[in-house]
Amino acid sequence: MSYWLFKTEPDVFGIADLKKRPNQTEHWDGVRNYQARNFLRDEIKQGDKVFIYHSSCDNVGIAGVAEVVREGYVDPSQFDPESKYYDPKSSMDTPRWYMVDVKFIRQFKRVLSLKEIKANPALAEMPLVQKGNRLSVMPVKAAEWQVLLQMAGD
DNA sequence: GCCAACGTTGGC
């Protein structure tokens, strides 16, 4: 089993929204970055655990945990001209973009802030804290996962 | 809202 971190903007879709979904499950669609796509398509497996990270908001950090319940499959929003994720250059034959389904596990009592994450030397290798990194789907090492869970404190 | 840093596009 592997660990991951998914970024999301809580104003659009946050962990509270995931919790409220039927079955507490949702498609993680709209990822339009090739490196992140490769993780979604090739490496993220059912049963993997995921930190849900809130970005572009007034409480930036890790908000909780989810689990992958369906492995990579084609993201249909790329074919929908009405979708903001529409990609006119993608085709049904050779789709560009993939997604997984994630299920809510729990929401931390408080968001584990980016500031705290940056302050911990054990987490210095995470892409998340490296300057200019914009990956929205990234791997988390097992040791980092444990450290982060302890810091979250519940 | 600002702006640095990044990934993508497209002309050549």
Add this chain to the structure above:
DNA sequence: GCCAACGTTGGC
């Protein structure tokens, strides 16, 4: 294949 221009990300 190069690289300037552009649009986006995301912390602050």
